[in-house]
Amino acid sequence: MDLQLFLSSLLLALLYLLFRSVFHRRRHHHLPPSPPFRLPIIGHMHLLGPILHQSLHNLSLRYGPLFSLHFGSVPCVVASSSFFAKQLLQTNELSFNCRIETTAVKRLTYEASLAFAPYGAYWKFIKKLSMNELLGSRSINNFQHLRARETLHFLRLLAIKGKACEAVNITEELLKLTNNVISRMMLGEAEEARDVVRGVTQIFGEFNVSDFIWLFKKLDLQGFEKRIEDLFQRFDTLVERIISKREEIRKNKRVKNGEIRDFLDVLLDCVEDESLEIKINRIHIKALIMDFFTAGTDTTAISTEWALVELLKHPMLLQKAREEINNVVGNTRLVEESDCPNLPYLQAIIKETFRLHPPVPLVSRRCVEDCNIENYVIPNGTILFVNVWSIGRNPKYWENPLEFRPERFLKNGECDNMDVRGQQFQLLPFGTGRRMCPGVSLAIQEVPALLGTMIQCFDFHVVDHKGKILKGENGAVIDVSERPGLTAPRAHDLVCFPVERSNCPQLNVLAS
Numbered sequence: 001m002d003l004q005l006f007l008s009s010l011l012l013a014l015l016y017l018l019f020r021s022v023f024h025r026r027r028h029h030h031l032p033p034s035p036p037f038r039l040p041i042i043g044h045m046h047l048l049g050p051i052l053h054q055s056l057h058n059l060s061l062r063y064g065p066l067f068s069l070h071f072g073s074v075p076c077v078v079a080s081s082s083f084f085a086k087q088l089l090q091t092n093e094l095s096f097n098c099r100i101e102t103t104a105v106k107r108l109t110y111e112a113s114l115a116f117a118p119y120g121a122y123w124k125f126i127k128k129l130s131m132n133e134l135l136g137s138r139s140i141n142n143f144q145h146l147r148a149r150e151t152l153h154f155l156r157l158l159a160i161k162g163k164a165c166e167a168v169n170i171t172e173e174l175l176k177l178t179n180n181v182i183s184r185m186m187l188g189e190a191e192e193a194r195d196v197v198r199g200v201t202q203i204f205g206e207f208n209v210s211d212f213i214w215l216f217k218k219l220d221l222q223g224f225e226k227r228i229e230d231l232f233q234r235f236d237t238l239v240e241r242i243i244s245k246r247e248e249i250r251k252n253k254r255v256k257n258g259e260i261r262d263f264l265d266v267l268l269d270c271v272e273d274e275s276l277e278i279k280i281n282r283i284h285i286k287a288l289i290m291d292f293f294t295a296g297t298d299t300t301a302i303s304t305e306w307a308l309v310e311l312l313k314h315p316m317l318l319q320k321a322r323e324e325i326n327n328v329v330g331n332t333r334l335v336e337e338s339d340c341p342n343l344p345y346l347q348a349i350i351k352e353t354f355r356l357h358p359p360v361p362l363v364s365r366r367c368v369e370d371c372n373i374e375n376y377v378i379p380n381g382t383i384l385f386v387n388v389w390s391i392g393r394n395p396k397y398w399e400n401p402l403e404f405r406p407e408r409f410l411k412n413g414e415c416d417n418m419d420v421r422g423q424q425f426q427l428l429p430f431g432t433g434r435r436m437c438p439g440v441s442l443a444i445q446e447v448p449a450l451l452g453t454m455i456q457c458f459d460f461h462v463v464d465h466k467g468k469i470l471k472g473e474n475g476a477v478i479d480v481s482e483r484p485g486l487t488a489p490r491a492h493d494l495v496c497f498p499v500e501r502s503n504c505p506q507l508n509v510l511a512s
């Protein structure tokens with residue numbers, strides 16, 4: 001009897017396994033085409049190099065604008081055309097409204113951030129609060145003087161270094177500046193978080209096999225846990241100090257009517273407000289500060305640096321941009337954010353930079369319900385990558401796509417109406433739809449003005465790591481390789497000797 005029971009259980013188990021494997025195959029049968037050589041356990045991970053968007057771009061050249069892969073056992077779909085970007089991110093937006101949650105994301109965002117929260121009541125509440133109190137046009141305008149002051153501080157540093165014939169690490173200084181801007185907007189003072197921020201954006205973009213291969217789930221083969229913990233502790237200590245200091249100040253001071261409160265005050269008010277539909281606590285505050293530091297610092301600095309590098313490589317374009325600034329702004333004052341609508345060539349340079357060097361090269365989402373795209377079925381749980389970097393280099397949409405040519409965005413000397421706010425699917429530097437970047441207005445106001453002041457005031461002689469000036473016949477020969485991570489910065493820091501130009505406004509007499 002026991003043997004009979006055992007044999008029938010075995011038979012049932014075998015039938016179940018057979019059914020599961022057929023069903024599983026059928027479920028994945030309708031996924032878009034996929035490279036052969038899916039290996040047991042690791043799936044297609046052996047096909048990926050360190051820079052994910054480049055690997056996915058190369059695969060798209062072989063397997064088409066919509067293909068699928070397996071990261072371990074996790075299905076993943078990659079879109080590399082404007083058509084599929086629209087299908088996935090707009091037509092089927094609700095199916096792809098969440099993000100991937102890796103071990104690093106979970107720990108470093110306190111599972112309470114805006115950027116990684118599932119689409120739902122908490123996300124909606126925080127998004128509205130952030131737009132009303134930090135990233136909407138009223139706040140952006142209120143804090144304009146603060147960005148201008150940080151820019152002037154940065155330019156003065158370049159001038160001092162230039163006079164002393166000292167090289168400046170522009171990459172580092174831009175990061176300091178964008179860190180200070182977002183920090184002052186959020187916290188009222190410049191808190192140094194850029195090292196943690198770079199570490200965080202880097203680790204968010206790296207592959208941790210434990211996230212994708214169930215066999216390795218408990219093993220930390222690549223030493224991620226220690227790095228995550230180290231970053232977490234550094235950030236947590238910093239943000240605890242900031243919050244405690246503010247709580248102390250608030251105990252002793254009542255806010256006067258009409259006084260501009262920063263974002264931290266707004267968040268602390270929310271903690272005290274019992275009537276809110278969503279309860280906010282200290283963890284949420286930390287998560288949001290981490291969110292805006294990571295999302296707002298690196299991206300803005302990277303775009304400014306790429307734009308500058310392209311101009312240094314193309315002196316004729318630099319000359320044209322300077323002539324425009326000279327005609328519109330002159331040489332008695334610095335370029336201001338409010339000048340930018342009247343500087344179409346400068347605007348076109350920024351758009352061309354976003355096309356060729358999108359700071360966030362992959363828009364990544366997670367499928368939350370089975371979804372049909374053309375004849376394919378994308379199952380719940382699939383990771384989606386829209387390769388914005390690849391779309392920006394596709395000759396189908398862009399003539400000579402590897403050429404840096406801002407003129408492609410001009411029509412009769414005016415900036416054309418191709419915008420970067422997620423309506424044109426061949427240019428998606430800020431993503432699209434509900435999960436689109438909420439910092440877009442701030443970034444497109446800040447980046448052109450910053451670049452404008454840099455080229456208005458300085459010539460830059462780029463040096464290599466041995467201190468030798470890089471000069472080619474037609475502009476500096478600057479390496480344009482990229483570094484792995486969630487964002488796509490240049491692989492090597494940009495180091496230059498800044499030389500103040502004769503028609504730079506007098507930086508030392510301008511009011512701070």
Ligand code: HEM
Nearest residue numbers: 115295296299300359360429430431432435436437439443
């Ligand atoms: C040049 C600068 C920037 C670029 C290129 C950029 C790009 C992006 C992209 C591509 C996304 C994903 C969008 C999607 O999934 O559709 C994103 C999300 C986000 N960005 Fe930005 N960003 C920039 C600056 C900023 C700034 C200055 C802030 C805030 C201070 C910011 C805050 C965020 C946040 C919070 C999210 C997540 C939104 C959500 O999931 O709901 N970004 N950004």
